Amino acid sequence: MIEASGLARTFTTKHGTVEAVRGVDLTVGAGEIVGFLGPNGAGKTTTLRMLTTLLAPTAGTATVAGHDLRADPAGVRRRIGYVAQGGGTDPGVPVGEELELQASLYGVAGAGERIAKLCARLDLEGLADRPAGSLSGGQRRRLDIALGLVHRPPLVFLDEPTTGLDPQSRGNLWEHIRRMRGEDGTTVFLTTHYLDEADALCDRILIIDHGEIVAEGSPDGLKRRVSGDVVTLELADAGTAGKARAALSEHPAVREAVVTGQTVRLTVHNGDRELMGLIRALDAAGAELASLHLARPTLDDVFLTVTGRSLRDAA
Amino acid sequence: MALAQTARDTYLIFRRHLRQTLRSKVAVVFGALQPLLYLLLFGPLLTTMAGTRGFGGGNAWQVFVPGVLIQLSLFGAAFVGFGLIADLRSGVVERLRVTPVSRVALLLGRVLRDTLVLSAQAVTLLVVGVAMGLRAPAAGLVIGLVIVVALAVSVASLSYVLALMTRSEDAFAPLLTTVTLPLMLLSGMLLPMSMAPAWLNVISRLTPFRYVVDAVRSVFLGDYASAAVAEGAAVTVALLVVSVALGTRRFRRENA
Numbered sequence: 001m002i003e004a005s006g007l008a009r010t011f012t013t014k015h016g017t018v019e020a021v022r023g024v025d026l027t028v029g030a031g032e033i034v035g036f037l038g039p040n041g042a043g044k045t046t047t048l049r050m051l052t053t054l055l056a057p058t059a060g061t062a063t064v065a066g067h068d069l070r071a072d073p074a075g076v077r078r079r080i081g082y083v084a085q086g087g088g089t090d091p092g093v094p095v096g097e098e099l100e101l102q103a104s105l106y107g108v109a110g111a112g113e114r115i116a117k118l119c120a121r122l123d124l125e126g127l128a129d130r131p132a133g134s135l136s137g138g139q140r141r142r143l144d145i146a147l148g149l150v151h152r153p154p155l156v157f158l159d160e161p162t163t164g165l166d167p168q169s170r171g172n173l174w175e176h177i178r179r180m181r182g183e184d185g186t187t188v189f190l191t192t193h194y195l196d197e198a199d200a201l202c203d204r205i206l207i208i209d210h211g212e213i214v215a216e217g218s219p220d221g222l223k224r225r226v227s228g229d230v231v232t233l234e235l236a237d238a239g240t241a242g243k244a245r246a247a248l249s250e251h252p253a254v255r256e257a258v259v260t261g262q263t264v265r266l267t268v269h270n271g272d273r274e275l276m277g278l279i280r281a282l283d284a285a286g287a288e289l290a291s292l293h294l295a296r297p298t299l300d301d302v303f304l305t306v307t308g309r310s311l312r313d314a315a
Numbered sequence: 316m317a318l319a320q321t322a323r324d325t326y327l328i329f330r331r332h333l334r335q336t337l338r339s340k341v342a343v344v345f346g347a348l349q350p351l352l353y354l355l356l357f358g359p360l361l362t363t364m365a366g367t368r369g370f371g372g373g374n375a376w377q378v379f380v381p382g383v384l385i386q387l388s389l390f391g392a393a394f395v396g397f398g399l400i401a402d403l404r405s406g407v408v409e410r411l412r413v414t415p416v417s418r419v420a421l422l423l424g425r426v427l428r429d430t431l432v433l434s435a436q437a438v439t440l441l442v443v444g445v446a447m448g449l450r451a452p453a454a455g456l457v458i459g460l461v462i463v464v465a466l467a468v469s470v471a472s473l474s475y476v477l478a479l480m481t482r483s484e485d486a487f488a489p490l491l492t493t494v495t496l497p498l499m500l501l502s503g504m505l506l507p508m509s510m511a512p513a514w515l516n517v518i519s520r521l522t523p524f525r526y527v528v529d530a531v532r533s534v535f536l537g538d539y540a541s542a543a544v545a546e547g548a549a550v551t552v553a554l555l556v557v558s559v560a561l562g563t564r565r566f567r568r569e570n571a
Contacts, residue, residue, distance in 0.1 A: 052413050077415045088410025090402065092338060093331075104327050105414045147410065 001155050001187045002028040002051065006060035008211075009046050020046040022211040023060065028189055030154070033181050035202035036191040037299065039309075043211040044191035045085065048159050051189070052082045065155045078106070081148035081156040085163065087140060088147065091133025095124065095143055098132060099150060106151035118146050122176060138169035145176065149186075156180065158190040162197060174201055195299040207303060215306045223297045226305045228255055229271030231278065232293040233264040240287035247285035251278060262290070271296075317417075324417040328424025332398075336432060346394075347436035350387040354380070354443055357505070362448070376449035381531035382504035383444070384437055384463045385524060389502075391436060392470035393495050395429050396478030396487055403482055422475060422566045429471045434464055455534040462534075462551055466527055469554040472562035479565055502528050526550040 009021040021043040028034045036044045049055040051064055053073040061068070067075030089098055096115070103111035119125050122142045127135065132143060141161065148156055161177065162170040178201065180186040192198055198205050199219045207215040207222075215222060235244055241259045248257045248266060253274040256267040268274055271294050282289060304310050336343060361375040402408045411421060437460055441449070451459075474491075481487040502524035503509075508516055519525045530547020538544070 054409060054412060074415055077413060080413070082410070082413040084406050084409055086406050088406035090335070090405055090407050092335060097331075097334065101327060101331055102414070105324065105411070105416045 001030050001032070002026060002062065002064050002189065004051065004060065004062035004064075007047065007050055007057050007062055008059040009043075009050055009055060010058045019211055021050070021057075024208070024211075024213055026206060026213065028187060030187050031181060031185050032203045033177070033188040033190070033201055035198040035205045036189070036208055037193070037195070037198045037205050037303075038191075038208035039193060042208045044193075044208055045159055046211075047208070048157055048189075048191055052080060052157050053077055054082075065153075078151075079153055079155060081151070081153040083144045083148040083156070083158045083161060085159040087144040089132040089140065089143060092131050094129050094131055095135070096128030098143070099146060102147045102150050108151050111150075114150060114152075115146075118150060121179070122146050123172075137165055138172065141165060141169070141173065142176070145173075149180070152184070153186070155187045155189065158188065160191055160193070162192075162194065170197070177201060199299060205299070207306060209303075209307045209309075215302065219299065222299065222302045226297040226301045228267050228269040229297065230295045230301070231266040231268050231271050231275070232295070233266070233282070233289060234291040235262045235264065236288040236290045238262045240285075243285045244282055244287035247281045247287070248278065251281050253277070321417040321420055321423075324420030325423045325427065328411075328416070328420050329427040330424075332425055332428040333431065335398075336428060343432055343436070346391050346432070347387060347439060349390060350383045350436075350440055351443065353386065353505075354383050354440060354447065358383075358447060361506075374448065374450065376444055376447060377451055377535045378507055378532060379505075380441070380444040380449050381459060381528055381535055382502075383440060384459065384531060385466065385502060385528050386499060386504050387433065387436055387440060388463050388467040389470060389495055389499055389524065391433050392429060392467040393474050393491055395425070395471045396474035396491070397484065399425065399475050399478040400482060400484055400487060403478075418567045419563050422472065422562045425475065426468055426471050426562075430464055430468055433467045434460070437463055449535075451535040452537045454539070455537055458534045458539070459531040462527060462531055462547065465551050465555055466524075469551070469558040472558035476558075476561050476565045498522055498524055501525065504528055507532070523550050523554055 004024060004026045007021060007024040007026075008019070011018045011020055024043075024047055036047065038044050046055065050057045051062060051069070053069065053076050057069070061070065063069065064076045065079035067079065069076060099115045099118075100111065103115060108114055119127070122145060124139065124142055124146060127139065132140060135143060145158070145161070148158075158177070162173050165173065174197070177188060177190070181188055190201070202219060204216070204218055205222060206213050215225075217225070233244070235241060238261055241262070241264070244264055245257050245259050248254050248264065251274075253269050254266050255269060258265045266278070268278070275292075275294060279289065279292070300310055358376065358379050361379050399408070408421070412418070441456060441460070477490065478487055481490065501519045501522045503511075503519060504524075508519045508525060511519065526543070526547045527550060528547075529543040530551075533539075533541045533543040533547070
């Protein structure tokens with residue numbers, strides 16, 4: 001669906017040049033849900049705008065939905081849908097009118113029926129005469145998505161689809177996105193800075209930082225690449241820290257042990273199975289435990305491993 | 316094929332903006348308010364000047380109403396860019412640009428709507444002008460209207476170009492007022508430039524609207540073949556060509 005090679009975009013401002021995107025290669029297959037994960041300013045939206053013909057790349061090539069980006073942008077436009085981060089509706093225009101205009105611009109046959117079905121699917125029924133500005137945040141976002149889907153594009157781009165929505169609307173929207181792929185076989189390319197979103201929705205994730213793709217893979221695959229599970233121990237007595245560390249470092253499953261005051265942070269292979277062994281080792285060393293916490297690696301750990309920064313801090 | 320698509324897209328964009336205008340009819344009235352007030356509250360002051368040297372032939376209204384119409388053209392059309400800035404801000408322009416819609420249609424659809432609104436306002440002003448005392452041949456009124464509307468198309472296109480360049484109300488508004496006020500004063504809208512001292516007359520001749528005002532005054536007097544009409548028509552056509560070319564190019568450029 002998308003084949004991009006060396007895509008780059010440099011902006012020249014009065015403060016100097018900004019390399020927003022530096023040589024991005026990506027491949028997206030039909031029917032995939034692929035996520036672009038990265039902190040704000042990483043180049044996600046710029047890459048998206050290049051792929052949707054809104055911005056000319058300063059270097060690189062791409063084929064989107066079967067059409068060459070540079071040679072046939074009009075062809076690309078006919079086959080893609082795009083939902084921008086801030087939406088694209090005028091607050092004074094009624095919902096029905098926006099959808100009708102959108103359908104007319106694509107020359108959708110049987111527009112009335114298509115719109116009715118789409119509204120039913122996206123919980124927008126009965127809102128045809130309401131001005132877009134009077135809708136709730138979730139409704140407005142679903143309207144933006146409806147506008148992106150009205151012409152049944154095989155490929156849809158979603159830029160930060162759930163940013164600014166309450167948790168219930170977010171979960172609701174995730175369901176709709178899954179259904180897009182499940183029912184219509186639509187390929188979805190989304191950008192997000194939410195770890196849980198990338199984890200929950202995407203078949204594959206591309207982690208982007210400072211304009212480059214730094215890691216790629218399925219959510220589980222990426223997490224497996226990180227050293228292991230994180231076990232955090234709180235010792236009852238900071239004095240035993242040295243003994244604890246010594247005992248734990250010797251343990252075969254422990255990859256890394258870092259002590260900060262009373263807290264010991266371990267990276268352990270198969271943490272849930274090794275837990276008992278670790279506790280016994282500590283017991284034998286005479287280090288008493290105050291608390292214990294086991295965490296599977298998160299995408300933030302992946303990001304931290306690959307870039308040296310936490311996604312939460314970088315956002 | 317491409318032309319048919321452009322025409323169809325232009326109609327769709329025109330229809331969208333027309334509906335928006337119809338939803339805010341108050342704005343349409345307000346757009347014509349300034350020239351209307353000039354007509355009603357300033358015009359009568361000029362009736363005694365009719366015989367003054369340099370005022371030109373004809374009664375005060377034949378001299379003043381063309382000025383008011385050009386004022387409508389200039390101010391009414393100059394501010395249409397605000398609508399585009401609002402659409403840029405709300406993301407509507409970007410959303411539409413991802414569709415196959417013709418880039419030119421995004422400009423022409425808007426300009427067509429502006430032309431329609433302005434024509435309605437101009438006819439209203441003419442009717443009021445006639446009620447106040449304007450007497451002009453029908454042909455003159457029609458030609459005058461055509462010139463005024465053509466001018467409005469030019470100004471509107473340039474307004475949209477400026478809106479695309481500034482992208483913000485805070486930058487757009489002061490730029491507009493700085494440009495339009497001297498242009499209005501130098502065009503001889505309120506009082507004919509023939510009453511001006513030589514130096515002011517010279518500066519006025521460097522601005523385009525002077526020729527358009529003189530042309531409309533000439534046709535309102537029934538003098539269709541004068542030098543003023545020829546100059547005014549030439550300036551109007553030149554402005555039209557330049558502004559639409561600039562506008563088309565700019566709308567196409569904002570694009571991969």
